[in-house]
Amino acid sequence: MRLVLACLAVVLVPFSAWAIPPIQQATLANGMNVLLMEAHDVPMVAMQLTLPAGSRFDPPLKGGAAALLAAMLTDHTARHEHDAWAGFLDQHALRLGSDVDKDAMHISLTVLRESLNEGMGALSEALLHPGWNEKRFSILRQDAIFAARKALEEPGVVASVAAHGMLYGDHPYGHRSEGSPDSLQRINMADLQSIYRRQAKPEGAVLAVSGDITMPELLRLVRQHLGSWAGRPSIGRQDIANPRPVRGQQSILDMPTTQTLIQFVRLGPARNAPDFFPVFVLNHMLGGGGFGSRLMEEVREKRGLVYGIYSYFVPLTVSGPFTIMLQTRADQADEAEHIVRQVMQTFASGRISQRMLDAAKMHLVGSFAQRMDSNRERVALMSMIGFYGLPLDYLQTWSEHVRAVTLQQVRQEAMRWLKFDDWNVIRVGPIKR
Amino acid sequence: MHRTLLFLALVCSLMTSSAAWAASHLKSAHFPNGVKLVVDESHEAPVAMVQVWLKVGGRDEQPGKTGLAHVFEHMMFKGSRKLGPGEFSKRIAAIGGNDNAFTTHDYTAYFETIPASRVDEVLSMEAERFAHLRLDAQEFAKEIRVIQEERRMRTEDDPNSRLFEELSATALRLHPYRNPVIGWMQDLKHLTIEDVRAFYKAHYVPENVIVVIVGDVDFEHVRAVVGRTFGRLKPRQAPPRFTPVEPEPLGPKRLLVRLPAQLPMVAITMPVPVWQPGKNDREVAALAVATQILAGGYGARLQRELVDRERLAFQTSAGYDPFGMGIDLWFAYGMLGPKQSAEHFEAGFWRLIGQLASHDIGPAVLEAAKRSIIADEVFAQDSLYLRAKEIGRMEVVGIGAEHRDAWLDAVRKVTSSDVREVIHQWIRADRATTGVLQPKTHRGGGA
Numbered sequence: 001m002r003l004v005l006a007c008l009a010v011v012l013v014p015f016s017a018w019a020i021p022p023i024q025q026a027t028l029a030n031g032m033n034v035l036l037m038e039a040h041d042v043p044m045v046a047m048q049l050t051l052p053a054g055s056r057f058d059p060p061l062k063g064g065a066a067a068l069l070a071a072m073l074t075d076h077t078a079r080h081e082h083d084a085w086a087g088f089l090d091q092h093a094l095r096l097g098s099d100v101d102k103d104a105m106h107i108s109l110t111v112l113r114e115s116l117n118e119g120m121g122a123l124s125e126a127l128l129h130p131g132w133n134e135k136r137f138s139i140l141r142q143d144a145i146f147a148a149r150k151a152l153e154e155p156g157v158v159a160s161v162a163a164h165g166m167l168y169g170d171h172p173y174g175h176r177s178e179g180s181p182d183s184l185q186r187i188n189m190a191d192l193q194s195i196y197r198r199q200a201k202p203e204g205a206v207l208a209v210s211g212d213i214t215m216p217e218l219l220r221l222v223r224q225h226l227g228s229w230a231g232r233p234s235i236g237r238q239d240i241a242n243p244r245p246v247r248g249q250q251s252i253l254d255m256p257t258t259q260t261l262i263q264f265v266r267l268g269p270a271r272n273a274p275d276f277f278p279v280f281v282l283n284h285m286l287g288g289g290g291f292g293s294r295l296m297e298e299v300r301e302k303r304g305l306v307y308g309i310y311s312y313f314v315p316l317t318v319s320g321p322f323t324i325m326l327q328t329r330a331d332q333a334d335e336a337e338h339i340v341r342q343v344m345q346t347f348a349s350g351r352i353s354q355r356m357l358d359a360a361k362m363h364l365v366g367s368f369a370q371r372m373d374s375n376r377e378r379v380a381l382m383s384m385i386g387f388y389g390l391p392l393d394y395l396q397t398w399s400e401h402v403r404a405v406t407l408q409q410v411r412q413e414a415m416r417w418l419k420f421d422d423w424n425v426i427r428v429g430p431i432k433r
Numbered sequence: 434m435h436r437t438l439l440f441l442a443l444v445c446s447l448m449t450s451s452a453a454w455a456a457s458h459l460k461s462a463h464f465p466n467g468v469k470l471v472v473d474e475s476h477e478a479p480v481a482m483v484q485v486w487l488k489v490g491g492r493d494e495q496p497g498k499t500g501l502a503h504v505f506e507h508m509m510f511k512g513s514r515k516l517g518p519g520e521f522s523k524r525i526a527a528i529g530g531n532d533n534a535f536t537t538h539d540y541t542a543y544f545e546t547i548p549a550s551r552v553d554e555v556l557s558m559e560a561e562r563f564a565h566l567r568l569d570a571q572e573f574a575k576e577i578r579v580i581q582e583e584r585r586m587r588t589e590d591d592p593n594s595r596l597f598e599e600l601s602a603t604a605l606r607l608h609p610y611r612n613p614v615i616g617w618m619q620d621l622k623h624l625t626i627e628d629v630r631a632f633y634k635a636h637y638v639p640e641n642v643i644v645v646i647v648g649d650v651d652f653e654h655v656r657a658v659v660g661r662t663f664g665r666l667k668p669r670q671a672p673p674r675f676t677p678v679e680p681e682p683l684g685p686k687r688l689l690v691r692l693p694a695q696l697p698m699v700a701i702t703m704p705v706p707v708w709q710p711g712k713n714d715r716e717v718a719a720l721a722v723a724t725q726i727l728a729g730g731y732g733a734r735l736q737r738e739l740v741d742r743e744r745l746a747f748q749t750s751a752g753y754d755p756f757g758m759g760i761d762l763w764f765a766y767g768m769l770g771p772k773q774s775a776e777h778f779e780a781g782f783w784r785l786i787g788q789l790a791s792h793d794i795g796p797a798v799l800e801a802a803k804r805s806i807i808a809d810e811v812f813a814q815d816s817l818y819l820r821a822k823e824i825g826r827m828e829v830v831g832i833g834a835e836h837r838d839a840w841l842d843a844v845r846k847v848t849s850s851d852v853r854e855v856i857h858q859w860i861r862a863d864r865a866t867t868g869v870l871q872p873k874t875h876r877g878g879g880a
Contacts, residue, residue, distance in 0.1 A: 041477045042814045082741070086731035090801040093808035112808055139741060146747035146770040150696050153592060256693040257590040259582070290531070291510075291522040301519055304578035307586055327586050359527060366529010370546050373478045374815045 020372070020395050023382060024215050028222065030230050031203030035382040035392075036218055037210045039375060043113040045211030046375035049123065050383045052237045053105035053199035055179075056172035062187045064144060064179015069192040070098035070105050071140050078129040082136055092118040096126065100177050103237065103317050104387055105199075110376070113212045116221065124225035130196060137189050145184045155261040155327070155428040162251050162426045163265045167321055171243045203232035206386030210378035237387070242318045243267060249424040252431065260333040260429030261325070264340065266422055268313030268322030271388045276315065277401045278409040279417060285360045285410070286347060286418070287311030287324055292363060294347075294356075298339050299326060305336045317388070322417065330429050337425070344423075347414040354407050365399045459824065459834055460652040464664040467640025467671075471824050471834055472655060473647040475817065481549040481648030482817040484542050485559050486825040488643075489636040491538040492609035492675050492758070498628055500616015503536040504580055505632050509543060510534075511572040514565035518572050521562060525555070538610055539758045540829040546817070549649035553658045556644070560662035563642070566633060573626040581622075584615045592694040596870040601762060603688050604702050604866035608679040610762055638669040643828045647821040676759050679704055686866040694872035699746075699775045700766040701782065703864045707757040710836045717755045718843035719851035720763070720859065724753040725802040726794060726852065727765070732801070735765065738785050745773055745781045755840075758830045763860065775869045783862050790857035793849035806844050 024036045058065040074096050076082040089096055095110040096119075107127060111119035151157045160176060168174030175183065207226075209218055245267055269279050280288075287295035287310050295309045306326045314320035324344075328336045372378045372395070385394050461471045494501045512518040525532040530547035545555050588594045598613050605611035616624075644659055682703065708717040727735050728751040735749045746767035754761045767778040813819045824834045 039477060041475065042811060044811055044815065046815075083732065083737070086737075087797065087801070090730040090732050090805065091797065093801075093804050095812070110812055112811060139744075142770070143740065143747040146696065146768070149771075150747075150768060153695050155590065258585045259590055289526070291519065292526045297519075300579055302575075304575035305582070307579055307583035328582060329585060359523075363526040363529060366527075366548055367531055367546070368529075369478050369480050369548065370531065373480050373817060376815065 020369075023385070023392050023395070025392055026215065026219060028202070028226075030227075031205075031232065032222075032226065032229070033204075033206045033386050034218065034222060035206065035208045035386050036213070036215055037378050037382065038212075038214060039210055039378070040212050042375070043212050044110065044375065045113060045116055045119075045209065045213050046108070046110045046379045047123070047207060047209040047211075048106050048108040048379045048383050049127065050206045050208070050387045051105045051107075051200055052103065052204060052233050052235070053195055054100045054103040055175065055177035056102050056240060057195050057199055057235065058172075058175070058179070058183075059191050059194075060170070061183060062179075062191055063175035063183035064148070064177070065187045065191045066100045066105060066195055067177055067179060068137075068141060068144060068184070068187060069195050070100050070107070071144070072132070072137060072192060073107065073126045073130055074098045075136055075140060076131040076133055077125045078131045079125060081131070081133065089122060092122075094119050094122050096122055098126075102173050102177060102314075102320070106383065108379070116213065120221045120225045127200065128226070128229055132189060132193065134189065137192075141184060141187060144179065145181050148178055148184060149181045151178070155255055155257055155259070156325070158253055158255060159261055159263045159325075159426050159428045162253060162428075163263055163321060163323070166249050166251060166424055166426070167246055167265055167267060168243050172240060173243060173316070173318075173320070198234040201231040201233045202226070202229045204237060206383055208379045208382035208386060210375040210382070237317055240317055245422075246424060247422045251424075251426045253426070253428045254431040255428050257429055258329060259327045260330045260427055261327045262333060262337055262340075263426045263428075264324040264423045265426065266322050266417075266424060267319035268417070269315060270318050270320070271315040271384075272390075273315070275409075275413060278405050278413045279313070281357070281360055281364065281402060281405045282347075282410050282413045282417070283311055283313060284364060285352065285356055286343070289360060289363060292359065294343055295324065295340065298343055299336060303335075303339065305332050305339070309340075333427065333429065341420050344418045344420050348418040348420070350411040350415065352407065352411055352414060357405070357407050357410055361402055361405065364402050368399055461834075462656045462659070464639075464660060466664065466666055466668040467638075468642045468644065468659070468663045468666065469828065470644045470646070470656060470659045471828060472645075472650065472652045473820055473824060474650060474652060475647060475820075476649050479549045479649050480546065480817065481552050481646060481650050482544060482546050482821045483552060483555050483559070484544040484645040484821045484825050485563070486643040486645060486829045487541040487637070488641040488671070488674065488829050490536055490540045491612060491614040493636060493672075494609075494612070497620060498624065499612045499620045500580070500614070501624060501628055501632055502541055503614055503616065504577065504621075504624060505629055506534045506536045506541050506543075507576050507580060508568060508573065508629055509562060509566065511576060512567040512569060513562040514567070515561055516558070518567075518569070521558060524558065528554070530555070536614055538614055540826065542822075542825055544818070544821070552646065552650055552655060556655070556658050556662050560666065563637060563663070564666055566637075568626060568630050568633060570626045573629060577621065577624060580615070581618065584618055584621060588613065588615060589618070592690070592692040592870055592872075593698055595692060596690045596698060596700055596868050597764075599688055599690050600700050600702050600764075600866060600868040603686055603868070604682075604762060605679055605704065607677040608704070608760055609675060609677075610757075610760070635672055638671045639663065639666040640668065641671045642666075643825060645821045645825045645828070647817045647824070674758075679760050682864045682866075685863055688866070688868045689871055690868060691871050691873045693874070694870055696771060697769045697773075697775060697872060698766060698870040699769065699778050700764060700868045700870075701779070701865050702762045702764040702868075703860065703866065704760040705753065705763040705859045707759065707761050708755045708832060708840070710832060710839055714839065714843035715846065715851060716855055718840070719847045719855040720753055721755050721806065722799070722802050722844065722847045723789070723852045723856050723860075724751055724763070725806055726789075726798060727751045730801065730805055732798070734785060734789070735782075739767060739778065739781050743781050745778045746770075747773070756826060756830055756832060779867060786856060786860050790853060790860070793853055796849070799847070799849055799852065803844055803847065807841060810841065
């Protein structure tokens with residue numbers, strides 16, 4: 001009988017009224033921000049520590065330094081050389097990882113509840129007691145150089161290298177976080193140590209946690225394992241110049257492929273932009289919403305020119321890239337580019353209907369719960385909220401913000417962001433000789 | 434989801450090779466027309482994952498028609514009696530859902546992540562398109578071009594995918610894992626709407642259907658809904674599945690793939706057994722543990738010996754899927770730097786395998802490998818998609834989702850000597866096919 005009642009409740013309560021689990025927050029004496037969403041259905045905990053130590057802190061011409069630092073921190077420690085460390089992590093089934101994006105470094109841990117103490121100990125040891133083993137450094141750097149070269153077999157990577165240079169020049173965002181074979185070659189251990197000494201500090205750092213744990217338990221573990229950590233980063237998250245807009249640039253890169261990849265790029269909105277939600281909804285209609293989006297409709301569904309076409313922007317501290325990307329058989333590239341240009345012009349001239357807007361909003365609001373139906377997704381969302389200083393009720397008010405977007409706003413944003421002449425184009429594919 | 438891409442998701446494939454659910458949580462129902470329903474209730478968030486699994490995939494294609502199962506999957510989105518082309522996905526989006534599908538050699542599956550309150554509607558829509566697909570010739574003409582672009586993107590322009598495609602085609606003589614799921618381009622250019630219609634008629638019958646639902650639903654309620662949707666489809670006999678016995682390899686095989694690429698790569702593969710519950714538990718679980726020791730965790734032996742110590746490659750891994758049909762192609766690969774040679778990598782690989790085949794591994798490494806496989810079961814519970822997918826594939830290949838606990842038991846019972854023995858018996862140079870990607874330099878400057 002209880003089951004039947006539960007089922008009725010689901011039918012009667014409107015979906016959007018679902019109470020999103022609140023984010024619990026605590027600030028430690030050392031300035032670290034701790035965020036938690038409890039979820040007790042699976043005996044596991046996922047967490048992520050986020051620091052202002054992303055690839056924007058790479059020294060000039062040494063792209064990839066922060067990424068190598070992240071790899072070094074989880075590879076071995078001052079207390080455990082590499083083999084013993086690997087043995088310890090495996091023994092307790094700890095999933096300890098690290099990576100960087102442009103703004104931030106992330107150290108992540110997924111752990112069975114029963115191994116929480118060992119897991120927290122491992123995260124703390126990796127962060128606070130780096131080993132700086134020269135031999136491991138030279139192996140990791142060499143392997144990263146080869147991997148960066150192997151990656152150039154992908155047309156998307158070749159285009160991304162070009163897009164970074166085109167949009168940002170020598171701005172700190174102007175290279176891929178992974179670095180290039182040349183930039184990685186120039187990095188030495190002192191570069192890593194310098195980023196670590198300056199940026200790996202608790203003030204402004206965020207520890208986001210989701211899973212089978214309560215705040216008192218979590219705080220006890222955090223104080224035990226990260227209590228001695230102190231200091232503030234020498235460069236704050238917000239200390240970064242705005243990049244200068246670039247428009248009308250073209251780049252054509254030769255690659256012996258059957259398809260041509262086309263990337264349309266420009267600078268996009270920052271994470272804290274006041275018009276974030278209208279642009280977000282606009283992008284969903286343009287090419288962010290998969291099969292419902294206009295680009296997919298025109299280029300794939302109506303004409304069969306591509307397998308996929310997408311648009312997305314990366315919201316960072318300052319303008320991240322706004323990108324439209326497609327791949328099509330090389331002899332169809334002109335036609336595909338023409339269609340994309342037409343769609344952008346249609347949008348930019350304000351021809352967007354209320355019906356389209358309503359469909360996009362319904363999809364976004366209705367599928368919002370899916371964005372946080374796992375511990376790892378919740379951790380990623382909380383890290384973003386904490387690191388970029390968004391309000392703690394961000395998830396609770398997200399749907400309201402989407403619903404509040406008006407047709408007039410979306411039209412204004414389309415005029416502002418989608419004028420074709422404000423974009424740049426990169427093509428990667430076979431050049432006829 | 435294509436086999437050709439499997440190697441890219443190595444550790445993942447091991448992780449997902451066994452998701453976590455206690456089999457006792459599952460509830461299932463059979464309908465008279467052959468449709469089966471399996472439900473895993475989970476009430477943490479008001480979301481449900483609906484997956485419709487079909488016992489048909491690339492293995493069921495006729496010669497000259499490779500890629501047809503996957504082409505068919507695309508056509509399921511191109512309109513039915515009640516819905517226009519593309520309308521299925523639009524309706525799913527409008528209720529706040531997301532949908533997609535995937536095809537492998539062994540199965541085809543369609544899935545929707547939706548607000549749990551809309552499950553009834555989605556099941557009706559799924560049953561309607563299943564029963565009354567339109568299969569319009571003009572839609573097909575457009576979609577086959579989309580699929581050719583998909584092949585260009587995933588395979589033609591990716592030298593590593595092509596190496597794996599050639600490797601499978603060379604390693605096997607009879608078993609359908611020798612053909613790519615996406616299809617050979619030569620076949621894709623000749624498929625017709627009549628082929629698609631014949632495939633529909635033969636394979637899209639109720640007894641090939643397994644409906645899997647994971648999420649915030651009530652079993653009795655969805656049983657009734659499936660009963661009045663899928664349960665009412667007219668029964669028809671499904672053709673027997675194509676399950677030939679692959680002849681044992683007669684000696685080592687080699688192939689060379691010369692394509693524009695930045696760096697060389699070596700891949701090694703051989704056919705190995707898959708799980709038949711109650712028949713080969715010990716052997717197959719030992720193969721899974723052996724693969725975990727070689728390629729899983731932070732102390733993966735391949736990485737430690739061949740990359741860290743001997744510097745024979747800059748990245749290496751291995752993969753095994755114990756839940757295939759008939760056989761699995763066990764594989765290992767090495768990504769090589771400009772001065773690392775295929776010959777040295779292969780020699781180092783077989784040296785390591787030789788050691789593992791002749792010496793028992795220590796108890797700490799064995800226990801860590803088993804614990805890791807079991808921990809991944811727990812971590813996989815975190816995702817509705819993975820939970821549903823594991824149920825679906827265990828059902829569709831004939832193992833049965835209820836055997837899940839038996840699999841974990843088999844993993845727990847593996848001993849050091851089991852691991853040594855399966856490596857000695859199955860991972861052998863004289864059974865292996867080895868492929869080398871040799872970069873052909875390109876005069877352009879794109880890369």
